[in-house]
Amino acid sequence: MSPTDLRFSGVSRRFGHLAVLAGVSGEVSAGQALLVTGANGSGKSTLLRCLAGLLAPDSGEIECREEGRSLDAAERRRRVGMVAPDIAFYEELTVAENLAFFARLRRARPERPAELLERVGLPGDRMAGALSSGMRQRLRWVWALLHRPRLLLLDEPFQNLDRPGETVTRELLEEHLAAGEGLAVIANPSSLEVSRVAARLELGG
Amino acid sequence: MELGGLGWIVIVNLVIWTGLFLYLLRLGKRVKELEKER
Amino acid sequence: MWRLASNWAAEALAVFAKDWRCEFRTRYALNTLALFAFTTLVVVSASLGPLGTSAARGASVLPVLLWLILLFAGAAGLPRSFVHEEETHTATALRLAATPSALFCGKLAYGLSLVWALELLVAPLFLAMVSLAVRSPGLFVLVLAAGGFGLAAGSTLIAAIIAQAQGRSTLFAVLAFPVLLPLLILVVELTRNAVAGAPAGMALHQLLLYDGTVTIFGLMLFPVVWNP
Amino acid sequence: MKTLLPWLLWVWMAVVIWAAFFYSPLAAGFIGQSSRVLFFHVPLAWTAFVGFLAAAVWSARYLFFGRRLRDDRAAAVAVEVGFVFCVLATVTGALWARIMWGAYWNWDPRQTSIILVLIFYGAYLSLRGAVEDGEKRARLAAVYALLGVVVTPFFFFIVPRITYSLHPDSVINSRGEVDMESRMLQVLLAAFAGNAALFFWIHNLQCRLRALAEGKARP
Numbered sequence A: 001m002s003p004t005d006l007r008f009s010g011v012s013r014r015f016g017h018l019a020v021l022a023g024v025s026g027e028v029s030a031g032q033a034l035l036v037t038g039a040n041g042s043g044k045s046t047l048l049r050c051l052a053g054l055l056a057p058d059s060g061e062i063e064c065r066e067e068g069r070s071l072d073a074a075e076r077r078r079r080v081g082m083v084a085p086d087i088a089f090y091e092e093l094t095v096a097e098n099l100a101f102f103a104r105l106r107r108a109r110p111e112r113p114a115e116l117l118e119r120v121g122l123p124g125d126r127m128a129g130a131l132s133s134g135m136r137q138r139l140r141w142v143w144a145l146l147h148r149p150r151l152l153l154l155d156e157p158f159q160n161l162d163r164p165g166e167t168v169t170r171e172l173l174e175e176h177l178a179a180g181e182g183l184a185v186i187a188n189p190s191s192l193e194v195s196r197v198a199a200r201l202e203l204g205g
Numbered sequence B: 001m002e003l004g005g006l007g008w009i010v011i012v013n014l015v016i017w018t019g020l021f022l023y024l025l026r027l028g029k030r031v032k033e034l035e036k037e038r
Numbered sequence C: 001m002w003r004l005a006s007n008w009a010a011e012a013l014a015v016f017a018k019d020w021r022c023e024f025r026t027r028y029a030l031n032t033l034a035l036f037a038f039t040t041l042v043v044v045s046a047s048l049g050p051l052g053t054s055a056a057r058g059a060s061v062l063p064v065l066l067w068l069i070l071l072f073a074g075a076a077g078l079p080r081s082f083v084h085e086e087e088t089h090t091a092t093a094l095r096l097a098a099t100p101s102a103l104f105c106g107k108l109a110y111g112l113s114l115v116w117a118l119e120l121l122v123a124p125l126f127l128a129m130v131s132l133a134v135r136s137p138g139l140f141v142l143v144l145a146a147g148g149f150g151l152a153a154g155s156t157l158i159a160a161i162i163a164q165a166q167g168r169s170t171l172f173a174v175l176a177f178p179v180l181l182p183l184l185i186l187v188v189e190l191t192r193n194a195v196a197g198a199p200a201g202m203a204l205h206q207l208l209l210y211d212g213t214v215t216i217f218g219l220m221l222f223p224v225v226w227n228p
Numbered sequence D: 001m002k003t004l005l006p007w008l009l010w011v012w013m014a015v016v017i018w019a020a021f022f023y024s025p026l027a028a029g030f031i032g033q034s035s036r037v038l039f040f041h042v043p044l045a046w047t048a049f050v051g052f053l054a055a056a057v058w059s060a061r062y063l064f065f066g067r068r069l070r071d072d073r074a075a076a077v078a079v080e081v082g083f084v085f086c087v088l089a090t091v092t093g094a095l096w097a098r099i100m101w102g103a104y105w106n107w108d109p110r111q112t113s114i115i116l117v118l119i120f121y122g123a124y125l126s127l128r129g130a131v132e133d134g135e136k137r138a139r140l141a142a143v144y145a146l147l148g149v150v151v152t153p154f155f156f157f158i159v160p161r162i163t164y165s166l167h168p169d170s171v172i173n174s175r176g177e178v179d180m181e182s183r184m185l186q187v188l189l190a191a192f193a194g195n196a197a198l199f200f201w202i203h204n205l206q207c208r209l210r211a212l213a214e215g216k217a218r219p
Helices: A044-052 A073-078 A096-105 A111-118 A133-145 A163-178 B006-037 C004-027 C028-054 C054-079 C080-087 C091-097 C101-129 C137-162 C168-196 C202-226 D004-022 D034-064 D068-101 D111-128 D135-151 D153-162 D181-219
Strands: A004-015 A020-027 A034-039 A059-066 A080-083 A153-154 A183-187 A197-202
Touching: A004 A044, A004 A073, A004 A183, A020 A034, A020 A044, A020 A059, A020 A183, A020 A197, A034 A044, A044 A080, A044 A153, A044 A183, A044 D181, A059 A073, A073 A080, A080 A133, A080 A197, A080 C091, A096 A133, A096 C004, A111 A133, A111 A163, A133 A153, A133 A163, A153 B006, A163 A183, A197 C202, B006 D004, B006 D034, B006 D181, C004 C028, C004 C101, C028 C054, C028 C101, C054 C101, C054 C137, C054 C168, C080 C091, C080 C101, C080 C137, C101 C137, C101 C202, C137 C202, C137 D135, C168 C202, C168 D111, C168 D135, C168 D153, C202 D034, C202 D135, C202 D153, D004 D034, D004 D181, D034 D068, D034 D111, D034 D135, D034 D181, D068 D135, D068 D181, D111 D135, D111 D153, D135 D153
Parallel strands: A034 A183, A034 A197, A080 A153, A153 A183
Antiparallel strands: A004 A020, A004 A059
């Protein structure tokens, strides 16, 4: 498997008359992280949604390359793992059932959810609707890493996590980058101390 | 007015046609104004 | 190739199983659909009065009422399959994880099973309550099955569209009814034939053609509806 | 030249209207002068039809060739203008039906079909009104417009079976021949050309107007 690179240039997006993103460019290679900072409403989440293929930018290029070949939007979406506040799970199902369902869709090994759950310390038999906000955040991390994603897109990744929670998710991020195949884009209102950050992008202002 | 008579048909169609043409002219004027503004 | 196809089928099946599992935990769709259908059924047959017992007039009017009950009950329950995903924000996770065409098939299978369950409940009750005798039961069942399929396929596609818009509940009826109208006319005609014991004729071919067209169109264009 | 063109269209339509009353003969089997409605009613309906078809083509172009917002704008305007033409065709048709059949509305297959078409494109417009984001609106509306083109042909088989027709033969009759007095046909085709020109003129202006309005909203 060859490493994945991501490059984007001139990405713009407006909602109605409000220009949320105006010509943002950046670049990340495999094994590296890009840290995106900026005030509330500066378009961090919008940028991440564009990179994930959940939102079409009005203009600009997003190019994801693997083995010298550039991937289309559907292929890119398949390689994305995302942690974001607006990702939710089926409240009527247990944590394990949710993950088993998504592991099926993602074609991950069936044992993978249980391994990750144990890493982050989350009970699999709890209903997803009955999780605290910190546990919900841990579940988002597990969901994002199910299929060993190439593009890990993290929107306020350590929000609501307690000290042990933050430690273990930082470890997971470190492992993801250390494998040298995938990359990460991390969005946070304030700067974060994360290793392997190759570039910083300040939005707004 | 007698139904089926010429007058009836003339009136209905003249209303439609003049309506469409007036609309067209007004539209053209507005576009021209806006394009000049640029 | 074979692996690709079996993966795709496994995905569709997973979506179908997930929807039914959620459904069994809450019973939302089953309850609303069954109650809605049953209530309208009672209202219709009670207010119909003597018309129901007059065989000559009943044979032409009653099939219309049967399909209207099914159509409105479907409109009350079917859009939820996509609306719920958007409302509870599970759509984001699903967008990133699922293959669109497999997702469409899974949702279609779920909608289809709901409609068929509904028909299984409504049709015998309706026939009994308005005392309508069906001369060719084989055709009647066939029409219910094929008509239900068309209803599910059209509704699933429209549900995917309106789930991303505002004013979802009213918009569904506005968008779905013009699309479902040819289906409605065909199934009413065929149900009349089944009641009268007349042959199915061209209408059956046209019904199957409609089902096929809507399904293929849905499979081809759903990815565009679902993803930006 | 460009300022002259609208006046040319004016003159063209004036000639067509004059010809409809004084050049063309009356068709057999119509009450009074009522066959002259043909020159106004039929071109309106044809033009609306062409407009809806063009909307589908623009929708397909938007979805599959480049996702350019101007294709979406063109499709939306085509439906709106086509809708107006379609309403006018319905009204002129109903007036004629009152003269010929004694009632404005009698669920003739043509009347049934045209009302279904109006309902469908009304639904299209309300879908556009219910989505705020431009890209999403374009995508969903385009799919619905294409769905219409796929589903409406079914009415073509179905509607004649459930209603019976009093409507005169279409210009191209059931044997696939054009069966019409040649002077009538000339006027009809001229009227159609004028209508189509008018349609695309309004369409062009509306598209430009909207492009300008959207450009203006951007700081």
